[in-house]
Amino acid sequence: MKLTALGLALLIIGxxxxxxxxxxxxxxxxxxxVTVSPEMRDELKTEEELLARFNQYWSGYAxxxxxxxxxxxxxxxxxxxxPDKYRLYLNLMTRKSTLKAVEIVAVxxxxxxxxxxxxxxxxxxATGEPRQRETRDRWVLATGxxxxxxxxxxxxxxxx
Amino acid sequence: MRPRNRLGKIIVITLLLTxxxxxxxxxxxxxxxxxxxxxIAVYEADLAAMRQASPNFQxxxxxxxxxxxxxxxxxxxAAETQIECPGLDRVAGFDRNIVLGSCxxxxxxxxxxxxxxxxxxxxxxxxxxxxxxxxxxxxxxDDLGHKIRNRILVAKKKTIVNEEYGRLCDRYxxxxxxxx
Numbered sequence: 001m002k003l004t005a006l007g008l009a010l011l012i013i014g015x016x017x018x019x020x021x022x023x024x025x026x027x028x029x030x031x032x033x034v035t036v037s038p039e040m041r042d043e044l045k046t047e048e049e050l051l052a053r054f055n056q057y058w059s060g061y062a063x064x065x066x067x068x069x070x071x072x073x074x075x076x077x078x079x080x081x082x083p084d085k086y087r088l089y090l091n092l093m094t095r096k097s098t099l100k101a102v103e104i105v106a107v108x109x110x111x112x113x114x115x116x117x118x119x120x121x122x123x124x125x126a127t128g129e130p131r132q133r134e135t136r137d138r139w140v141l142a143t144g145x146x147x148x149x150x151x152x153x154x155x156x157x158x159x160x
Numbered sequence: 161m162r163p164r165n166r167l168g169k170i171i172v173i174t175l176l177l178t179x180x181x182x183x184x185x186x187x188x189x190x191x192x193x194x195x196x197x198x199x200i201a202v203y204e205a206d207l208a209a210m211r212q213a214s215p216n217f218q219x220x221x222x223x224x225x226x227x228x229x230x231x232x233x234x235x236x237x238a239a240e241t242q243i244e245c246p247g248l249d250r251v252a253g254f255d256r257n258i259v260l261g262s263c264x265x266x267x268x269x270x271x272x273x274x275x276x277x278x279x280x281x282x283x284x285x286x287x288x289x290x291x292x293x294x295x296x297x298x299x300x301x302d303d304l305g306h307k308i309r310n311r312i313l314v315a316k317k318k319t320i321v322n323e324e325y326g327r328l329c330d331r332y333x334x335x336x337x338x339x340x
Contacts, residue, residue, distance in 0.1 A: 075275035076282035080315035111297075113284045140285045142277035149285045158315040 033101040034058060040104055047107065050115055050139060050146045054104075057148050062099040066090050074140050074147040080158055089155055097123040097131055105134075113141040194229050196332035202232050209254035225336070230321070233328040235260035243267050265321060272313055272320055279308045 034055045036044060044051060053072055060068030066087045070078065073086075081089075101122040108116040116136050123131040138149045151159055190204030202225075210228040211219075219227065235257040238245060245263035248256060283290065283300045290298040298304065313320075328334075 074281040074285055075277040076312055079274055079278045079312050082319055140281050142281040144277055147281055
């Protein structure tokens, strides 16, 4: 399958989560889309694996699937942060609004093993109001592939 | 007053030995707060000793109980496995448990396993910390790897200790006395 078709499939994907709350605490938050700005499409042809994990991560984030996002966090994060504390963190980050879409605006490459994905989070509050938030999402390459990283000096000072 | 009869002498000697701490007083240990297999028992006196060992630490009753039982269990494992425990000959009473328990914790951390990419992912995620003013990235050698590993383990210690505590509670079938 050529990248163009695969890329399109990866880049415009609905993160549908069916069903009611499950025993692991995930629940249906509706569909979530990852899109790429036209300027980025050619540039991202070499980042297939990163994009696949990026989509998987943000789909999990949107649907509240903690196990899915945790599995994609960098190994050092998974060693240093307990799943319970991570779950609290994710719930805190997602409680006020629903993630509807993520638009990739740019990808910065400071070196061979770091990618900073500049993206726009398209959100909707509980009352249906649209919101947007710009963020720079960091990914690190290790033996097992691309992993998500984050910092939060207040909740996780040990990660700095 | 000097006792004249034999019984009196025995009573005086007993009181003397008790006062010196050589013989335990009748209710010295207090009630049992937790018990387990192989004669494991944790007493109210142990809770008091644990509290006294960390005067600046103000735990809840539940946290104190857990910490005390954990200390007793870790000390048991350290003694059973006969690991090297410096300083043990300088302490007595419950302090021996505290020292042995610390030795067992040290042993746990020495043997702790990390995900194969934990060190590498930390090193790469924090690459700026290891880059000098000329933009040269310091290599991930054994020394740096060891430092990063220790840093990760410090954060993971609580999880490791709690998991071991859970394992030993199962192993020794620890029961907490009602109302504790």
